Amino acid sequence: MDIYNPFSILNTFAKKRFGDYWFETGTPTFLVELMKGCGYNLKKLMREYATADSLNGLETFRKNPVPILYQSGYLTIKDYDSRFKTYILGFPNKEVEDGFMEFLLPSYTGMDNSEATFGIMNFVKDIESGDTDAFMKRLTTFFADTPYELARDLELHYQNVMFILFKMLGFYTQAEYHTSDGRIDMVVKTPDYIYVMEFKLDGTAEEAMRQIESKDYALPFECDGRKLVKVGVNFSYEKRNVERWIVK
Incomplete structure (x- = not known):
């Protein structure tokens, strides 16, 4: 399931061009510093696994940035493994993915x-x-x-x-x-x-x-x-x- 953000769609029609409009409403500086601080492997952003309890709890966010990434909208639920009761997370759409990567590069280099x-x-x-x-x-x-x-x-x-x-x-x-x-x-x-x-x-x-x-x-x-x-x-x-x- 992909997410189509009304804010982005309205801006696209108004400005007659595609852009990272949702991403421009706020920068994830805190999230990036959190991922760097806890040694997060960025490749997991493409296919992250989480339980319902972990997504709802923020008490361990300094060791695991996934709940905050999910609750702030940078990751969304892409699938569900009913056997293991595990959610599979990923970027909600290409706009968020592109904008996040562009923000990560200067932060990591x-x-x-x-x-x-x-x-x-x-x-x-x-x-x-x-x-x-x-x-x-x-x-x-x-x-x-x-x-x-x-x-x-x-x-x-x-x-x-x-x-x-x-x-x-x-x-x-x-x-x-x-x-x-x-x-x-x-x-x-x-x-x-x-x-x-x-x-x-x-x-x-x-x-x-x-x-x-x-x-x-x-x-x-x-x-x-x-x-x-x-x-x-x-x-x-x-x-x-x-x-x-x-x-x-």
């Missing part, structure tokens, strides 16, 4: 709003033109500019920033994102290119590339017709940044 907007634009231009090295150099600068205090849990920080980045790239391209312990893998599709990316934390770029090839991550796209680009990347805990990447 220390960039201001204009820098974040132009940064995403340049990332999109890099991958659409096939300039993988420019994309990776931009990503390295992206992490280098992140304040030290924002990256105390380095692996979760990398996962959260990459999730926001690739969600926002997904507004302009097709981007899929998966994570597990010590690694992140992504597939990004543009009109002319398909990128298969593997990210390691304190491994090597060679290990990342070997995993792409040994697991045949690129195999489903070999007959697609678009140019296939494989990228193996290693993040260094010591450097707190991208250490090396390989492109094939």
Whole structure:
């Protein structure tokens, strides 16, 4: 079930253009600081699970931001598992999702709003033109500019920033994102290119590339017709940044 907000619809007709009208009525600064403070994995925003009791109670919000995200309208009920009496939550509509991601990026990177907007634009231009090295150099600068205090849990920080980045790239391209312990893998599709990316934390770029090839991550796209680009990347805990990447 998607939610269509009357405030947004009325503004759309009045101004004759789509916009984040509901989101503009208030900024979720408190919620973002809460998620950062309790170490929330942002990927869970796409499919969060909760019981009725947890949604109605705010007493544990400093450890779990989900009840406040739900009660403030940033998450809504998308489905219900009657067997386990569990609600499945997600963003109510694309307006809320887009606006929330745009707000999260400067909050998690220390960039201001204009820098974040132009940064995403340049990332999109890099991958659409096939300039993988420019994309990776931009990503390295992206992490280098992140304040030290924002990256105390380095692996979760990398996962959260990459999730926001690739969600926002997904507004302009097709981007899929998966994570597990010590690694992140992504597939990004543009009109002319398909990128298969593997990210390691304190491994090597060679290990990342070997995993792409040994697991045949690129195999489903070999007959697609678009140019296939494989990228193996290693993040260094010591450097707190991208250490090396390989492109094939």
